[in-house]
Amino acid sequence: MSITIADYIVVGGGITGCVIASRLKQKNPSLTVLLVEAGPNPKSEHDVTSPMGGFALQGSELDWQYSTKPDPNTKDRTHTLTAGKTLGGGSILNYGGWSRGDVADYDAWARLTGYEEWDYEHLLPYFQSVESFGSSEQVPSDLSPRGIEGPMRITSANSSSEKRRYPLGEPLCKAWSELGVERTAYGCTGRNEGLSEWLENWHNGQRQAAHHAYSLDGVEILTNTPVIGFVIAQEYMSLIKADGPPRVMGVSLESGQAVQVKREVILCAGAVGSPTILLGSPGLQDLSGAGANMIDHFALFQLFKLKPSDKGLALGHTDLNDPAFFLGMPSDYVVYVGLPRDLLTKALDEDRITGVERDALLEPGRCFLEMLVLYHPLSAPVPADGSYISSSVMLTLPSSRGRISIPKDRLDTHPVIEPNYFSSALDRLALVYGVRRMLQLMLDTKAFHPYIEAEVPPPGFEALHPGSSDAEIEARIRGAGVAHYHTVGTCALGSVVDANLRVKGIDGVRVCDASILPSSVGGHPQATLYGIAEKAAEMILNDSRTE
Numbered sequence: 001m002s003i004t005i006a007d008y009i010v011v012g013g014g015i016t017g018c019v020i021a022s023r024l025k026q027k028n029p030s031l032t033v034l035l036v037e038a039g040p041n042p043k044s045e046h047d048v049t050s051p052m053g054g055f056a057l058q059g060s061e062l063d064w065q066y067s068t069k070p071d072p073n074t075k076d077r078t079h080t081l082t083a084g085k086t087l088g089g090g091s092i093l094n095y096g097g098w099s100r101g102d103v104a105d106y107d108a109w110a111r112l113t114g115y116e117e118w119d120y121e122h123l124l125p126y127f128q129s130v131e132s133f134g135s136s137e138q139v140p141s142d143l144s145p146r147g148i149e150g151p152m153r154i155t156s157a158n159s160s161s162e163k164r165r166y167p168l169g170e171p172l173c174k175a176w177s178e179l180g181v182e183r184t185a186y187g188c189t190g191r192n193e194g195l196s197e198w199l200e201n202w203h204n205g206q207r208q209a210a211h212h213a214y215s216l217d218g219v220e221i222l223t224n225t226p227v228i229g230f231v232i233a234q235e236y237m238s239l240i241k242a243d244g245p246p247r248v249m250g251v252s253l254e255s256g257q258a259v260q261v262k263r264e265v266i267l268c269a270g271a272v273g274s275p276t277i278l279l280g281s282p283g284l285q286d287l288s289g290a291g292a293n294m295i296d297h298f299a300l301f302q303l304f305k306l307k308p309s310d311k312g313l314a315l316g317h318t319d320l321n322d323p324a325f326f327l328g329m330p331s332d333y334v335v336y337v338g339l340p341r342d343l344l345t346k347a348l349d350e351d352r353i354t355g356v357e358r359d360a361l362l363e364p365g366r367c368f369l370e371m372l373v374l375y376h377p378l379s380a381p382v383p384a385d386g387s388y389i390s391s392s393v394m395l396t397l398p399s400s401r402g403r404i405s406i407p408k409d410r411l412d413t414h415p416v417i418e419p420n421y422f423s424s425a426l427d428r429l430a431l432v433y434g435v436r437r438m439l440q441l442m443l444d445t446k447a448f449h450p451y452i453e454a455e456v457p458p459p460g461f462e463a464l465h466p467g468s469s470d471a472e473i474e475a476r477i478r479g480a481g482v483a484h485y486h487t488v489g490t491c492a493l494g495s496v497v498d499a500n501l502r503v504k505g506i507d508g509v510r511v512c513d514a515s516i517l518p519s520s521v522g523g524h525p526q527a528t529l530y531g532i533a534e535k536a537a538e539m540i541l542n543d544s545r546t547e
Contacts, residue, residue, distance in 0.1 A: 003220050005260040006034035008540070009251055010268055011227045011277065013037030014089020015210045015526060016513045016533035017268035022214035023537035028544070033219050034259065036251065038226040038273075039085035042209075048092050049207045051328050055379060057093050062086040066272050068417040073400075075479050079419060081296075082485045083270055087223055088209040090270075090526065094485075095329050096200040096207065098154050099523030100127055100531075102367060103190040105397075108360035112518050113494030120190060126538075127531040131188070134159070139186040146188050151213045152530065154188070156197035157332040163324035166375050167313050168389070169332045174447035179440060181335055192336040192367050192522050198329070201526075205327040210530075226254040228413070229281035230265065230509065246283055248508035263544065264508050266536070271487040271515040272404060276415040278491065278503070278511075279406045286505045289495035294402035295520050297370075297484040298421045299394035300435055300477050302464075303380045303456040304442055306387055313451060315376040317386025330376040336367035336396070336522060337437070343429055344368075350425035351399060360519070361397065361426075367522045368426075369434040370394040371441075382456065389452075391442070393434040394484055396522040399426040404490050422481060431481070432473045439466045486525050491515035500539055512536040 010021045013035050021035040039062060046062060047053030059065060059082075066081040084090040103120040110119035131147030133154050139146065146154070157164060173183060176195050185194035201208050231250035250260040267274045275291040278284065312319025315330050338344075348358055360366075370392070377388040402420040422428060442452045444466045457463045458480050464473060491511045495518070497503055501510040512533055514525055521528050 003032075003034055003222070003259065005262065006032040006220065007262045008033050009259060009261045009265045010035045011251060011265060012089065012268035012270060012273060012513065013039075013087040013211065013221070013223070014084055014268060014270060014513065015091050015529045016536070017266075018088065018210035018214050018216065019530060019533035020266055020268065020512060020537045020540070021219045022216055023534065024540065025218045026215070027537075027541050029218060031544075034222065035216065035219050036222045036225050036227055036253075036259070037087050038269075039087070039223065041087045041223050042092060048088070048209065051096065051202055051205065051207075051326060053207075054093055054095055058082050062092060064272070066415065066417060068419045071419050071421055073420065073422045073478065074481060079421070079483055081272065081417070081483060081487060083272060083487075087221070088211045091210040092207070094524070094526060096202045097329065097524040098188070098199040098201045098527050099192070099334075100188045100190070100527045101521030101523055102192050102365060104360070104363040104366050105519075105521040108363070109493060109518050111356050111360050113499070115493060115499040117499060118493060123531055123535065124190075126534040127188070127527065129534050130527070130530040133188075139189055152201050152208055153203040154199055154201055155203070156199055157328055158197055160202070160327045161324035163322050164327055166325070166330070166332050167311065167320075168373075168375060168451065171447045171451060172333055172373055175441050175445040176333075176335060178445045178447060179437065181337065185336065187334075187523075188527065191365065193338060193365055195333055195335045198331045198334045198372070200328045202328040205323070227251045227269070227277060228254050229277060230284070231258050231260070232281065232283035245505050245507050248506060261508065264510060264540070266540065267509060267511045268513045270513050271490045272415055272417065274511050274513055274515045275404050275490040276406060278496075284506060287496070287503075289492065291404040291490050292401070293489040293492050293495065293518070294404055294417075294419065294487060295398060295400075295489040295517070296402075296419065296421065297394050297396060297486040297520070298398055298400070298427065298431065298481055299392055299484050300431065300481045301378070302391045302393075302435075302438065303377055303382065304389050304391065305453040305456050306389060306451055307453045309451070312386050313375070314386045314389050316384040320386065329374065331372055331374045333373070335371040337369050337371065337434070338366055339368050339430055339433060343433060344426075347424070347426035347429045353399065353426070361399075366397065368395065368397045368430045370396050370523060371434060371438055380456075388456065391438050392484075393431065393438050395427055395431055395434075397520050399424040401489075419483070421483065422477060428474060431477055432470050435464070435473050435477065436466065436468075439464055439468070486514075488514040488517040488520060488525060492518040494518055500543070501536055510536070510540070
């Protein structure tokens with residue numbers, strides 16, 4: 001190992017780790033910044049650039065493949081959580097969806113924590129600093145502007161190429177209109193409710209990985225180097241209690257070596273990795289909030305058979321072989337919806353949600369569901385021959401909470417993940433409502449009637465239709481629902497970290513990754529993660545100037 005001490009050690013080379021390491025070195029070249037990543041630098045044999053390559057990387061050596069405990073709420077199924085174990089982290093494995101939450105999602109963070117600097121107004125400049133929307137992607141001037149000078153190129157599917165016009169796009173919009181959902185929304189403007197164009201950070205059909213968008217020139221990088229804990233100042237490891245909080249002096253590596261830190265360790269190991277490292281560090285006892293508050297976007301994917309047609313409607317058909325159709329995910333529009341007020345209040349009452357949390361969820365315009373139609377069967381066990389399309393109905397504001405802990409046997413390094421998916425009335429009522437809406441869209445609208453034959457159920461299930469009972473839809477969700485791999489919340493703002501992302505009760509360590517989110521945000525998290533990393537880097541640099 002060539003480096004044994006650094007000014008800053010960033011643990012985790014995913015989205016937030018790459019942004020922070022890059023910004024620290026760019027803004028202050030005199031700093032020694034070490035980025036430590038448990039996984040490898042992607043090799044040439046890994047397809048980390050093409051849109052469909054992300055599917056193939058799940059389950060590969062670039063994926064942590066975290067396994068949960070059997071979940072009684074999902075028929076005792078064990079879930080495998082995909083997470084990037086590679087330089088670039090989740091930006092290597094995700095599907096490229098780009099969406100911020102609503103204004104109310106971020107304002108809820110401020111209400112829940114009391115940290116006003118974490119509301120939407122304060123976060124917006126950091127979101128904008130990441131994005132580079134082209135001139136064709138600008139929105140009406142009375143809406144919050146999108147970023148135009150950041151390192152991450154963002155485009156809609158329709159704007160990526162004049163030839164990328166999926167045949168079912170126009171009927172899809174008409175079908176949503178029949179259900180009262182109009183094209184009134186613009187992604188990344190603070191208001192998601194309604195139908196809007198699907199945004200993505202694919203550029204010319206190529207993935208924009210975090211470590212490429214944010215230069216790591218000058219940053220010391222260690223890959224294939226798992227961190228298992230912190231080095232704590234010796235006086236706190238003795239039986240005699242020292243004055244003040246424990247001080248982190250460096251990181252302990254799985255190899256048995258250690259690296260010292262002069263200033264701070266910034267923990268960016270993800271919503272599973274960060275609490276695992278905190279909880280596994282000897283000498284740190286008062287971390288009761290670490291690992292709690294685990295949140296994920298639980299969802300139901302469905303498969304639909306297309307009626308016979310003399311023209312191609314989905315990818316796999318020879319009519320749709322133009323390279324433009326493969327520039328990103330096979331989708332063009334996304335819908336975000338709230339819940340009927342009576343359904344929402346009923347769920348909150350049943351879950352006994354009160355106070356600030358209840359008030360935040362009752363804010364007008366909050367979106368509880370994302371609905372997406374994809375013109376490809378994705379990973380379903382059917383031929384990708386243009387005969388099938390698929391859909392996703394995803395909970396964006398789940399109220400179910402899980403927990404991550406470490407085994408009592410210290411020789412076992414695998415985290416204990418108890419996801420507790422689909423355990424609240426709010427999640428149950430919301431997802432059943434959303435799946436029914438998707439069934440109505442596909443099978444009960446005039447616009448889609450000429451195209452969709454029926455839902456194709458997973459083995460062992462009956463096909464669903466608009467007339468299916470709530471109990472039948474709920475049974476399908478319990479038996480086939482899965483997480484969207486958007487785990488957040490396990491080192492939450494206000495609970496584990498303070499407003500400056502410093503771990504409470506410990507000196508010398510901050511956390512900045514998905515684990516700090518105190519509550520969920522609508523849409524896919526990567527846009528939010530890039531933004532909070534920009535904010536964290538600025539905080540760290542400002543504090544370094546006063547030391």
